[in-house]
Amino acid sequence: MLKRLIAFIEDDWGPQAGTLRRRSLRWFLADGMFGGASDAIVNAFLSLYLLALGANRAQIGLLASLSNLTMPLVMFPGAALAERAREYKGFVLKNLILSKSTLFFLAILPFLPLGSWAISVAIGLAILRVLLGNFANPAWTAFVAKLVPLEWRGRYFGSRNILIALVSILITLLAGALIDIFGKPGGYQVAFALAGLLGLLSAYSFSRIEEPSLAQREGQSLNALGILRAVREVPSFLPFCLLSGLWNFSVMVAGPFFPVYMVEVLKAGGTIVGLTSSLAILASIPGQRLFGYQADVRGALWVHRLTSFLIPMVPWLWAFAPTVWFILPVEVFSGFVWAGFNLVSFNLLLEFTPHEGRPLYVAFYQVIVGLGMTVGPILGGVVASELGYKALFLLSGALRAFTALLFVLFIRGTKPWAVLKGQQAK
16 A cells, blocks of 8 residues: 555656655655644644633734745845855754744643743743744745756656645544543644644655755855845746735735634634635545646646636635535645645745855745735735735735736746757757
8 A cells, every 4th residue: 555655656756766856855845744734733723822822813813924024034035045055954953853843832822821821931932933934934945946857747746745635634533533522622632742743744754865066165155135036037936936825925814714713703613613724635645746847848837827726716706605505615725826836936946046156046035935925814804803814815815816817927037847858859
């Protein structure tokens, strides 16, 4: 059974990788599997855990905003340190271990005599977790760009994301059941302890990857001021950054409030929330397979445009949900289209950034995206409080649709690998 699963996962890229690279790519799959399962628990239940501790809507929105604010704050320092580091791998690994360790502190929080400070400490820990991940993101992106060749990058990450989805489905359902069994907040504590354990397994898997020799420093370094001039010389990179920032602003206007809406308005329990998240993850599996192949054949930008026009339908459908059961097919659709969008967004970032100084280019992108993600939840909290969830979801969908149109008007991508390969053959 395991051999069949590995054969399925490696069907599109395994035969093209050598023995040593295949071993590293398999460890990278394991890293994604454990890390994705850990993140799935946090993404599905962090807001609900805070509600169980006594947090309100404003504090949920504040957490989302401050977490996203870490992106513009730490990206350039992280990129600068990554450029000076002897290797990307060690730099990423240290931050990965520290980031996942915060989940254990979240798990034991109710045992500590913190009183009214418990919510503030929980928010601080959640922000620290995101900060450490963002700090290492430029180095991680540069590391991955050298680990996974361009010619089958779409199919490899499609396969990797399928594996992440399969494990995340099971772990989210398990976490939801644990929450219902142990109650509040004990069930959340068990779930977050499990997330911490999975995170450390992810770190171990990442430690087994051999860093490609081309990822070593080459003695050059662009500084933060130089990158501001350099980005204007890279085709489509600057508009891609600006529109990605606007897109993430549009998404985060409503993003933090979907699980809160399920619990407060639709009266969903932990099992239903876990089921909803699992269905979205399950639907992402065929999405990863289909869109990963299309990205390599038609180009990442083609998939990006298609999915960006479909995604606005998700919050619009949420706005008219009469019961929690209506949400289930909506999340199936959401998981499918978001699988393609997230896959090619990362691939486009790698296409648009040159190897020379890539961590700083990635930092510039993440700063713009982080600013959008910081402001979005603030506006969302105001709209939810003053106008209600329906208005919030309609607004988010409209902003997403507008940004999708701007993507078509202003972004020009590179040619797909299949076309480039054909030209080279001529």
